[in-house]
Amino acid sequence: MHGDFLTQALVYLAAGVVTVAAAKKLGLGSVLGYLIAGALIGPFALNLTGEAEDVMAFAEFGVVILLFLIGLEVRPALLWSMRKTIFGLGGAQVVATALAIAGASMIFGLPWPTALAAGLVLAMSSTAIVLQTLDEKGLRQGPVGRAAFGVLLLQDLAIIPLFALLPLLATGPVQLTSDTHSTSLVADLPAWMQALAVLAAVGAVVGGGRFVVRPVFRFIAQSRLREIFTATSLLIVVGVALLMQIVGLSPALGAFLAGVVLAESEFRRELETDIEPFRGLLLGLFFITVGATIDFGLILREPLLLIGLVLGLMALKFVVLFALARVGGASNRLAATVAVALAQGGEFAFVLLTFTVGAGVISQPLADLLTAVVAVSMAMTPLTVIVYEKILTFLDRKNPTESIADPTFEEEDAEPDIIIAGFGRFGQVTGRLLMANGFKSTVLDADIEMIDLLRRFGRRVHYGDATRLDLLRQAGAERARMLIVAIDDQEKAAELVERAREAFPHLTILARAFDRRHAYDMLANGADAVERETFEGALAMGVTALKSLGFRAHRAHRAADYFRRHDLRTFEELRPMWGQTEAYMLASRDAAQTMDRLLAADLATMKPGAADGWDPSGRDEDQREAAEQEGPARPA
Amino acid sequence: MEPEGREPSVLVVFAHPALERSRANTVLAGAARDAAGVRFHDLYETYPDFVIDVEAEQRKLLAHQVIALQFPMYWYSTPALMKEWLDLVWLHGFAYGKGGDRLKGKQLFVACTTGGPAQAYHKRGYNRFTMEEFLRPLEQTAALCGMTWENPYVVHGARLKDDAHIQGEADRYRARLEGLAASARETV
Numbered sequence: 001m002h003g004d005f006l007t008q009a010l011v012y013l014a015a016g017v018v019t020v021a022a023a024k025k026l027g028l029g030s031v032l033g034y035l036i037a038g039a040l041i042g043p044f045a046l047n048l049t050g051e052a053e054d055v056m057a058f059a060e061f062g063v064v065i066l067l068f069l070i071g072l073e074v075r076p077a078l079l080w081s082m083r084k085t086i087f088g089l090g091g092a093q094v095v096a097t098a099l100a101i102a103g104a105s106m107i108f109g110l111p112w113p114t115a116l117a118a119g120l121v122l123a124m125s126s127t128a129i130v131l132q133t134l135d136e137k138g139l140r141q142g143p144v145g146r147a148a149f150g151v152l153l154l155q156d157l158a159i160i161p162l163f164a165l166l167p168l169l170a171t172g173p174v175q176l177t178s179d180t181h182s183t184s185l186v187a188d189l190p191a192w193m194q195a196l197a198v199l200a201a202v203g204a205v206v207g208g209g210r211f212v213v214r215p216v217f218r219f220i221a222q223s224r225l226r227e228i229f230t231a232t233s234l235l236i237v238v239g240v241a242l243l244m245q246i247v248g249l250s251p252a253l254g255a256f257l258a259g260v261v262l263a264e265s266e267f268r269r270e271l272e273t274d275i276e277p278f279r280g281l282l283l284g285l286f287f288i289t290v291g292a293t294i295d296f297g298l299i300l301r302e303p304l305l306l307i308g309l310v311l312g313l314m315a316l317k318f319v320v321l322f323a324l325a326r327v328g329g330a331s332n333r334l335a336a337t338v339a340v341a342l343a344q345g346g347e348f349a350f351v352l353l354t355f356t357v358g359a360g361v362i363s364q365p366l367a368d369l370l371t372a373v374v375a376v377s378m379a380m381t382p383l384t385v386i387v388y389e390k391i392l393t394f395l396d397r398k399n400p401t402e403s404i405a406d407p408t409f410e411e412e413d414a415e416p417d418i419i420i421a422g423f424g425r426f427g428q429v430t431g432r433l434l435m436a437n438g439f440k441s442t443v444l445d446a447d448i449e450m451i452d453l454l455r456r457f458g459r460r461v462h463y464g465d466a467t468r469l470d471l472l473r474q475a476g477a478e479r480a481r482m483l484i485v486a487i488d489d490q491e492k493a494a495e496l497v498e499r500a501r502e503a504f505p506h507l508t509i510l511a512r513a514f515d516r517r518h519a520y521d522m523l524a525n526g527a528d529a530v531e532r533e534t535f536e537g538a539l540a541m542g543v544t545a546l547k548s549l550g551f552r553a554h555r556a557h558r559a560a561d562y563f564r565r566h567d568l569r570t571f572e573e574l575r576p577m578w579g580q581t582e583a584y585m586l587a588s589r590d591a592a593q594t595m596d597r598l599l600a601a602d603l604a605t606m607k608p609g610a611a612d613g614w615d616p617s618g619r620d621e622d623q624r625e626a627a628e629q630e631g632p633a634r635p636a
Numbered sequence: 637m638e639p640e641g642r643e644p645s646v647l648v649v650f651a652h653p654a655l656e657r658s659r660a661n662t663v664l665a666g667a668a669r670d671a672a673g674v675r676f677h678d679l680y681e682t683y684p685d686f687v688i689d690v691e692a693e694q695r696k697l698l699a700h701q702v703i704a705l706q707f708p709m710y711w712y713s714t715p716a717l718m719k720e721w722l723d724l725v726w727l728h729g730f731a732y733g734k735g736g737d738r739l740k741g742k743q744l745f746v747a748c749t750t751g752g753p754a755q756a757y758h759k760r761g762y763n764r765f766t767m768e769e770f771l772r773p774l775e776q777t778a779a780l781c782g783m784t785w786e787n788p789y790v791v792h793g794a795r796l797k798d799d800a801h802i803q804g805e806a807d808r809y810r811a812r813l814e815g816l817a818a819s820a821r822e823t824v
Contacts (some may be wrong), residue, residue: 554653554717557684614654614710 008055011048015041016284029136031129032382034284038291039379049292056289056350062282063128063347064241067156067252069279070131070149071259072268079260082150089147089328090154093342097123097320104316113169117361118370120162121353122313124346127152127252128283129381134341137385138446138465138492147325147338156253159348160198163248164191166352167359194248201247205240205254209261217267230274237275250348290347294375298368309373310380314343333392340388344381345374416442416476421466421496422487423450426512426533430484442475446487467496469503477504485511485527494521501526516571520578539564644675645820646745646813647700651679651707651718660749660794660802661708667806668706668747673817675700679717686720693725698738701820703783704745704813705774708794712763712770722777731781740782745816746774746789747809753793786816 015037023033041048049055102119106112130148134140140149189197213236220229237255244254262268299306318339325335353371356362362370418441420431427443434441443454443461454461464471466487477483483500487493497511511527513519519530539560546556648668652661669676677696683689697703707714714722729736748771750756756763757770767790778785789812791797791805 552655552681553684554680555656555684614652614657614708614715 008049011041012037012055012285012288015048016288020284028386029133029382030284031132031136031287032379034287035291035379035382038288039294039296040291041288042292042294042296044294044296049289055285056293059282059286059289060347061238061241062279062284062286064251064255065237065275065279066128066131066283068237068240068255068259069272069275071256071261072263072272074256074260075263076260082146082153085147085150086154089324090151090157092324093151093321094120094123094155094158096324097317100316100320101313104312114362114366117166117169117356118366120166121349121356121362121370122345122374123317124155124158124348124352125152125317125342126344126346126378126381127156128286128347129344129378130341132283132287133382133385137389139337139341142447143330143334144337144341147330147334148341151321151338151342153253153256155346155348156250156256159250159253159352160248162352163355166356166361170360197247198249201243201249201254202257204243205257206261209258209265213262214265214267217265221267221270229270233271233274234278286347290375290378293350293371294379295368295372298372299376306369306372306376309369310376313345313373314377314380314384317343337388340384341381343384344377345370346378349374415479416440417480418442418482418484419444419472419475419477419480420484420486421445421472422485422493422512423454423461424486424488426488427484427486430486434484442480444471444475465492467492467499469499472500472504477507480507482508482510485509485522487512490514490518494518494525497522497527498525517578519571520575523575524578535567643699644673644817645700646671646674646702646704646817647696648674648676648704648706648747648813649679649718649721650676651705651715651721653680653715653717655680658708658749658794659799660791660797660805661706663802663806664706664747664749664791664809667810668704668813671810671813671817673821674704674813679721680715683717686717688721688724690724690727693721694727694730694738697725697731697742700742702743702745702786702816703739704747704816706747708749709751709770713773726777726781737782741784742781743784743786743816743820744774744778744781745786746771747791747812748788749791749794751793751795753796757792 016034019037019040020030020033023036024030040046043049098116098119100119101122102112102115105115105118110118130152131140131145134145134148139145216232217229220232236258240254240258241251244251262271321342322335322339325338326332330338350371353362353367353374357364357367417439418434420427420434420441420443423431423443423445424447427445431441431443444464444466445461446465450461462475464475466472466485472483477500483504485493485496485500487496493511493513497509500507500509509527509529511522511530513522513530513532515532515534519532522530542563543556543560546559547553551559648671650665650668652658652665655661655665665676665678668674675696705714705718707718713719726732726739727736728734731739750767752761752763755761757765757767759766763770767788771788775785789809791802791809794802797805
């Protein structure tokens with residue numbers, strides 16, 4: 001009965017909605033929520049999923065989109081600066097982990113080729129789970145995220161030689177002469193031609209992104225067809241993924257490359273917002289299917305073996321990566337965080353295992369076992385991260401001197417006047433003004449490099465995701481007078497305002513808003529005052545423009561003052577209507593007209609010859625009369 | 637003409653919140669700007685937001701022998717920013733009071749325009765007092781600071797005069813400023 005599409009969609013969506021919401025409430029994070037959802041509806045529990053494999057193939061596209069979006073954030077220069085991490089740490093991780101696992105497997109009696117194959121397959125980590133988890137913890141942008149991403153990127157690269165290498169390790173009978181799992185059309189060609197094809201494909205992506213995609217987007221943008229823009233964005237991602245598959249590269253890697261190429265284009269933002277929803281849904285679906293593949297039958301039959309293997313795998317991967325990161329100069333904290341994040345097996349393992357079975361390298365029962373191990377290790381990751389965080393918090397409390405991956409609050413910080421969440425371009429200016437005027441403040445920011453820098457200048461800055469209430473509490477929210485929300489993630493900012501308002505009703509909450517809509521949301525969530533982040537800057541630019549156009553400085557200044565007053569008035573007037581979209585649209589159109597009128601009025605009053613207190617031309621007549629009279633005039 | 641390398645000895649501190657609307661003051665300000673031995677300092681242009689740099693202003697005052705205040709008369713007084721400038725720059729301990737002798741021996745010269753005609757500034761005119769009387773607060777400011785009060789230059793009924801008339805006023809004003817500059821140079 002579960003073949004039909006709507007029923008399937010209903011099952012997946014319902015499971016996702018319920019468990020993810022519950023997991024979030026319990027502080028477990030969305031990844032774990034999805035995985036639990038998958039396990040629940042999977043064949044080993046409720047058995048509501050149909051062709052889970054089909055769904056999985058579809059859902060893996062979520063990973064491709066994820067990598068594309070990440071590529072959009074990585075300018076080529078940034079990628080270049082990461083080369084050491086990618087090839088140094090990443091390369092060493094794959095080799096060392098593979099050898100370590102192979103060694104361990106041989107101790108368990110596997111022949112060396114099988115052991116090596118298992119090692120290579122299990123050396124991979126899960127891009128989707130790692131990045132999503134780091135994202136939720138606010139760690140993806142910092143050094144932890146960069147190191148983890150570098151390693152993941154190399155693993156993606158390593159897939160290509162792996163497909164070539166693994167068949168050489170064949171011990172058993174080769175079941176399939178031509179590999180049906182790889183859709184690579186060039187697999188049968190000689191190596192140099194394959195290499196050529198790969199180079200050509202990469203060249204096509206780079207060149208296409210530069211010279212074809214941009215004009216196409218410009219054309220579509222002019223046509224103002226929103227959904228065509230979205231469709232084109234998806235078309236690019238799908239096209240690149242397919243192209244990469246044809247030449248035997250990882251589709252995710254290709255999508256990442258395409259993202260990097262487009263990172264500097266003017267359409268970056270739009271691409272991001274258009275594709276973002278697909279990423280969320282498909283990744284969710286992907287996690288659900290991973291959850292559904294967990295073979296509880298196998299686990300129940302051999303629980304100890306499985307638990308032992310999972311723990312062994314994760315411990316091995318942790319130790320290897322931790323050691324390598326330490327050798328590479330990372331601090332204990334950084335190395336441990338990266339190693340914890342990457343300690344699981346990856347989704348590539350599923351593909352590779354099927355492939356190795358086909359190539360006669362690994363036997364079917366072993367592959368089944370390893371698949372279960374990988375799936376369980378993936379599911380364990382969000383949990384281990386939570387446990388890891390708890391350990392860190394505990395350590396910090398015991399030894400509050402050294403810390404970077406989690407905040408500590410020294411005694412003097414215990415009673416700040418103000419807590420500033422987010423110390424980037426916006427928070428810095430506000431914060432410096434307040435500090436310069438003698439207010440004690442605690443700063444929370446999620447960018448470790450920024451924190452290091454500020455600490456060197458003796459500022460009290462702490463690492464942490466301010467949306468976490470426990471961090472706010474530790475930062476002194478119970479006794480502080482004010483919370484300034486200056487983080488640039490719009491949703492997080494709104495979430496923080498809402499939570500802080502609920503948990504600390506006494507706080508005055510000032511919030512940085514992205515735009516008018518966001519500002520209304522923040523007010524609705526309980527902010528006492530908002531500031532649209534670009535408003536004052538834009539106004540100041542207007543003043544500079546007016547002056548350059550010949551306005552006297554004071555006139556330009558007053559023009560901006562008038563403008564600000566009017567804009568703030570309409571902002572307040574429209575506030576009650578916020579939420580009723582129709583009414584708001586109408587009213588804001590009206591406001592635009594008001595603005596026209598105001599500007600016209602401004603123009604009229606500022607014209608030479610107009611009357612006001614500085615320019616009493618209205619009295620000219622009186623005075624002319626007075627002047628014409630003989631002798632002193634009487635008062636007018 | 638001003639000899640090369642010579643620092644101007646007259647500082648014209650000018651205040652008009654809406655110069656673009658005042659024909660007379662635009663011409664008079666131009667005359668001051670062009671006058672030899674004169675530094676022209678436009679308050680509303682320098683401090684459109686009223687945030688006055690006190691130290692910079694005091695340095696300017698110290699660097700000149702003659703301080704000239706040029707402004708349109710609003711409600712029998714200076715425009716708001718010039719009052720703010722006096723309040724914040726002419727400080728106790730700098731301009732007056734204990735140790736406040738830094739402006740002593742300098743000259744204070746006022747040049748102002750009025751909307752009303754000359755005869756309004758008369759005991760029986762509608763303004764009931766003479767210009768001399770309306771300028772008393774500034775005159776006393778000079779006295780308190782140990783400065784010499786120069787005879788003010790007043791242009792009445794500025795809005796009513798034709799261009800030629802105003803140009804004549806501007807030429808006379810410029811001559812007056814250059815005279816002050818020349819004599820100040822001799823005394824120094």
